[in-house]
Amino acid sequence: MIFEGEWIIAAITGRTLIALAFTSAIVAGISYLAGWKKLGRASFITHSIALFSVIALLFTLFACHRYEFQYIWKHLNNEMPMRFIFSAFWGGQEGGFLLWMFWHNILALIIIWKRNIWESKVMTILATIEAFLSMMLLGIYFGDFQLGLDPFLLIREAPENFGMPWTNSADYLSLAHFTDGKGLNPLLQNYWMTIHPPTLFLGFASTSIPFAYAIAGLWKRDMKGWITPALPWAYFSIGILGTGILMGGAWAYEALSFGGFWAWDPVENSSLVPWLVLVAGAHLMLINKNKKKPTAILSTFWFTILSFLLVLYSTFLTKSGILGDTSVHSFVDSGILPQLLAYLMSFTALSHVMLIEGLKRRLYIIATNIIALIPMFWGEYAISCLMFLLVQICTATIASLKDFKNPEQEDSIMSREFWMFVGSLLLIISAIHITLQTSLPVFNKFLEPFSGFFTFLGNETEIARRALEATKENSFALIMMLEDVLQNGVYFFEGLAAHNFTPSSNLDKAYHLIQVPLATLIFIVIGLAQWMKYKKSSPSEVFPKLARAIIGSIAITFLLMMSFTFKTHEYPRVALLFATSFAVLSNADFIWSLLRGKLDKWGSPLAHIGFALTIFGAVISTAEKQFISSNQIGDISSLNSEFKNNEDLLLMQGDTLLMGDYFVTYTDRRTLGIHVFFDMVYFDRRSYKYTEGDIVVFKDLVYQAKENHTASYYFLDDAEKYWTPLPFPTKNQASRAQPWKNGIPGDSLFTLSPRIQLNEQMGNSPEPDTKHSLTSDLYTHIKWARITPPETDEEGFVGGQQATFSVGDSMYVSSTVLKLDSLSLVRDEDRPLLGLLEKDLALMACFSIGGKDTRGIATPLYIVRDDFVVPDLLALEEFGMKMRIDSFDPATEEVTLTIWEHESVRSDFIVMQAIVFPLINVLWLGCILMALGCFMAVRQRIK
Amino acid sequence: MKQNHIIVLVIVAVVTTLLIASGLSNNDFSVDILNANRSVDFRYAYENPGKEIALSGTFDSEHQVKYDPLVDAGITIFYLVDSSGDTSQVFFHGTEPQGLRQSETVMISSAEVINNEFHAYSIQLKCPSKYNEQNHLNIESE
Incomplete structure (x- = not known):
């Protein structure tokens, strides 16, 4: 069947190119592995060309608004200006993977172009990563299992449209539904969406280069040689990834109503964690670079590897839909969860196997890994993943005991290495804490298979508690306490059994509690380490040099304490402000005293100053933010103060x-x-x-x-x-x-x-x-x-507001003031005038009304005829108002009225x-300095 | 490891602990290190008054949302159906969240029952996403 107007040839070309990209990546990997450099290069370049063509083709289709492609239909519409084509392109997962691969290819081509001795091994890893990434775009179905998301999927082929009658009509494209697309979510239609994803994805892609070098180092069992070529890449990655993360913060601050720049959202966290780990890894690399005997070499490898694995984990968390209800930004499950998991697990297993030396031992580890995966066949994913994690931990332990047990050089406590190591450890602890917090939904999944067991434990605890309660007569404090403990135990096991933990609402408090003290120590270490020499320096040399920075930062902290009020529980924050000031001053002093005119070497201190300023700005602006809109609500007297x-x-x-x-x-x-x-x-x-x-x-x-x-x-x-x-x-x-x-x-x-x-x-x-x-x-x-106009009656009056008055009371209705001047019985002689019957009992309320420009008097009546209230509606046209007395309480002399306002006179309000x-600008200044410092460091290392 | 390395690490650990401890304000010793709430249903919430919980459910469109900024800009009253199918009134302490009526899931990350009233303090909405259902095309009539 031929469908009219479809660019079917584009779909076929696109899919062929993706298939070519996939196969050529595999060929490149195998060739490099076998040592056939030329074939490897040729196939990798083929892969890159195929991939760039895919991207170019998809762009062309976007530019031509080809809505027969479901990816384009979902992310583009006719109203979107051309400049948002880029945003639309990476608006979905397929485009995200393409963007990632684009940068990854560029970086890999640079490695090929540089041609150092590490090329074969590094390229084997990079080609493998590329093969996995290309697989994400294949879009092939094996029965119900979907391998990858095809960006060239035609809308009539999309699974959700399967069986729809229009998919069989040849002219379906002429249907109104396909002349325009759904369009990108308007929230994403701004320039941030154009610049933020490319930066972040370049950051993500670049973490794979130090990873590849580390694996290559393990492969060759060359513990140090890989560091020199990998180090500039690590700095590059730190600079770009850091910029990308903070750009996300700037986006949130400038264009979204989060009320700040950082919300500890899982999506933000999962890009921050790889950055922290990479910073730790890069510092350990630096320690080992110039050393004869390596220090903490396993950690050096492991952190470098981990930062890439964490990027994969972050992709898994945000793209698999597992975060579900905990994040507003995460994507919905698009059916690629198993594949992302496989991707993550393969690279995790690979890295850990490489830690072990010797083919035979590696095979054992691989076999153990496979055994761990067996429960998956019975659908026991959680158990399998837990076993898999256990295998990795064991592998790393074995490696540290056997393969990395060379006598390591001990660092002096007065050396730069030692403090860099301490700083790195602190960064890792901080990363672990953030990961644990973010991974709550994952833990819920892990708890699932043990639900029965925890229910059992909970019940047992409950029985014990009841037994204890029965012996109430001997109410010793100890027994009471024990009962309390057991009660908490019951709650705890109940929670574990129900596996329904969600992050608490007060994320700031939860994170700051741990992160602020850690950051404080990190910045003190940063300030201290810069003045230490490698190997050994004497205390009498170092401390006098720190004096200026210490005095300066104490002065700054003192000034801050004078200008802002800090409460007792905020002292950790004050400590952090001191530490960041100290780090800034110490590094600035370092530049001033030792590096004047040596611009080349400014990278490290500048990046540290930038980092410290970023955190300084973040702390001050978050902790001292002021809601100046507070406590100014119009009339709150009638309200329960609790609800204020x-x-x-x-x-x-x-x-x-x-x-x-x-x-x-x-x-x-x-x-x-x-x-x-x-x-x-x-x-x-x-x-x-x-x-x-x-x-x-x-x-x-x-x-x-x-x-x-x-x-x-x-x-x-x-x-x-x-x-x-x-x-x-x-x-x-x-x-x-x-x-x-x-x-x-x-x-x-x-x-x-x-x-x-x-x-x-x-x-x-x-x-x-x-x-x-x-x-x-x-x-x-x-x-x-x-936003939507209020509901009105036929005449255009809005809703009906009830109010009770006694004489002298006044009240605002929008901008009109009503004041009850008097209440009086209608005199007999006035009855005919007001159209009242003789037997009527009537009460007249006399209101004075003050509008914006007009004043007047209103006299609504309260009429009782034969024990019934006769409703008397009084219209006040010049004020756009009508009113009616509903009841009168003779005891308190209060009248209750309903007042309607005409739509035309109602004031708008918000x-x-x-x-x-x-001081939020300090934060942005810090970001710029940090990026600048990183790139200067890259330049220094390449030279 | 040398002895003074251990001393340094111990000092670091002690300082960290002290800082963390001083970060807990006086009445807040119950703050969990992994600050997690349990996501429960209305029945659990009403059975455990005063306990901070989390809950997610769907907006009940059969009842009106009550939000009148002229009376109080800081309280919104609406009805929610929880995962077990129970409906309850929710007193949310805040302005009416944008998109509440259209939302797919209402996630309350902090709430407690006081005087048999369900008070919610923080809400996130999951809106119909562009990544799922609405892409289903039902144009059989054409």
């Missing part, structure tokens, strides 16, 4: 409210494309000047000014000095009293327009707007705004949040 929300501000259109050091007015909203912008003008706060004799009200008490003065921010600061309380104000004084205010709006400073993106696919989402300045940022976003992030 204290971070958001309700802003009526046209009102000017004090917010932090600004006055803010919500002026207008406008719709532009898929965004609704809310314009907010910020004004300077001009301190209010009181003159002697002024009378103010503050918290229901009346005060009189003693002298002329300028108001402080808080009344309490002024109260004693400038104000005399008037406990019994005269009528005249009371009428003169104005609510106390600290300032009035001054000059208009700037306008911020946070917006809401109208997104049918993912739900409307807020996007922030930020006022940047050198020392702090003002970050604002909309928490709530009315709920917004504004956060001030102090």
Whole structure:
């Protein structure tokens, strides 16, 4: 059957190219393994050409909007401008793999071009990785098992459309459904999506190069030779991956409403962990590079290898759907979980087998690995994975006991190596903690097969607890405690049996608790190690040189403690601020004292300064962020204080409210494309000047000014000095009293327009707007705004709001003030005038109404006729309002009314949040310096 | 390893412990190192009042969402159906989350039952993703 208008030839070409890429990668791997360098090179170059052609072809199809391809249909639509083609290209998993492979090929081609002695072995590994990656794009089905995701899959072939009648009609492409695609999620349609994924994927791809060198080193049993060529790659990887991660943070901060730049989300964490491990690995590589006898050589190998394995693990976590409910960004399971798992396990097994020396012993290990996998045939994935992990641990242990037991050189405690080693260990501990936290959903899977066992344990504990409870009469403290322990044990086993752990909501607290102390130590080590010499330096040499940095950082910490208030439980944070300042100053001093004019050697200290500044900025801006929108809610008197929300501000259109050091007015909203912008003008706060004799009200008490003065921010600061309380104000004084205010709006400073993106696919989402300045940022976003018009009755009146009044009460309805002046019985002579019957009992409420420009009086009636209430609806057209008295309570003399407002007079309002992030620019400066330092280090090592 | 290496490592360990311990604010000794909540259902939550839990479920569209910023910008009341099929009212302490009504799954990562009311403090929404169902094409009528 021929389908009209399909570019079927493109699909065939694309698939052929992918198949070619796959086979040529295998051929390249085998040739390099066999030592046929020329064939290896030729086939790898063939592979690269095939892959670049695949990418070019897919781009062409994107550019031509070929919606018969399901990948394009899902990620592109006709409205998207050309500049988002790139984002659309890597908007899905297929494109992500292609991007990864693209960078991987470029890096591998550089290795081929460089032609060093390591080429064959390194390229064997890289070609194997390429073969695995190409497999991800094959899209072949073996029965129900899907091998890879084919980017050239036609939409009529997609499994979810299987059996649909239109898949058999020759002209299906003329259906309205296929003249336009679904389009990329509008959240991703911004320039961040264009620059962030390529950077991050280059980072991911580059971790495979130090990995390949490490494996090659193990293969040759050359413990040190691989380090020199691998080191610049490791630095490169650190620089790029670090930039990619922080760019993700910048994206979150600038364009998404996370309310910060880092949320400890699994997706963020799983790219941070490989970076931490690689940093540790690179430092160990540096230690061993120039040493005759190696130190901690197994760790050097293992960390370097691990960082690549963790990249794979991160891919597995984020792309397999296993994270499910714990992350907002993770992808949904696309059926490639088994394949990703196989990929991860193969490389893990391979690396650990390589740690062992000797073919025979390696074969034993391989056999054990295979045995561990046997339970998979019965579907026992969790048990199998656990056994597999155990085998890896045993392998590493055997390797450390037998293969790496050469007498190692001991480092002096006053040497740079020693402190670099300590720093690396701390980084690894930090990485382990983050991994454990992030992997909760994985642990749940591991717990699954043991559910029955834990239920049993739980029940046994419960029985024991009951038995103990029965002996209540001898209520010793010890027994009570034991009972408590058992009760907790019951909960614990219950939890394990139910295997339903989820990360707690307070991620910041959970992570900071461990990470802040670790980081503190890491930065102290960074500051210390830079001044140590390799091999040995004497304490009398080192410590005087550190004096300046120590004094400086103490001064900085002191300054910070003066300008911000820290509570007792925040002392670890203060310690971290001290440590980061120390690391910055110590490294800066190092550059100043020893490296002036030697720009080549600036890489290391500069990268460390950058890292320290990044963390310094992160700590200050997170810990000292201020919700200036807090506690300014209009009328909260009627609310239960427990429900008081204290971070958001309700802003009526046209009102000017004090917010932090600004006055803010919500002026207008406008719709532009898929965004609704809310314009907010910020004004300077001009301190209010009181003159002697002024009378103010503050918290229901009346005060009189003693002298002329300028108001402080808080009344309490002024109260004693400038104000005399008037406990019994005269009528005249009371009428003169104005609510106390600290300032009035001054000059208009700037306008911020946070917006809401109208997104049918993912739900409307807020996007922030930020006022940047050198020392702090003002970050604002909309928490709530009315997007759909409110429900109204036929005449256009909105909803019906009930309120109770007694004489003298007043109330705001939008911007109109209602005040109940009097309640009176309608006099007999007035009845006919008001159309009342003789027997009616009628009550008249007299309201004075103050609108924006008009004032008036409203007199709704409460009529009782023959024991029934006759509803009397009073329309107030000039105020766009109608009202009705529902009931009257003679005992309290209160009337209850329902008030409706016309849609046209209702004021618009929004709920917004504004956060001030102090010193956040230090963080971005740190990022830039760190990347710069890394690349200078790469340059220094290549030279 | 030399003796002074061990001394250094011990010092490092002690300092870490001290810093971690001082990071726990006074009333917070129960913070787990692996700060995990159990994801449960309404029945468990109501049976264990005052215990911090996590829960995920689907938004119940049969009931109205109550959110009136003019009365209180910080409380949203809605109904949720949990994994066991039970429905309960939820008092969420925050503005109405964008996309609550359209969401596929509502993940409450911190909640507790107080006075027989289910109070939620932090919510994440999983919205219909572009990676699954909606790509199913049902155009039989054409």
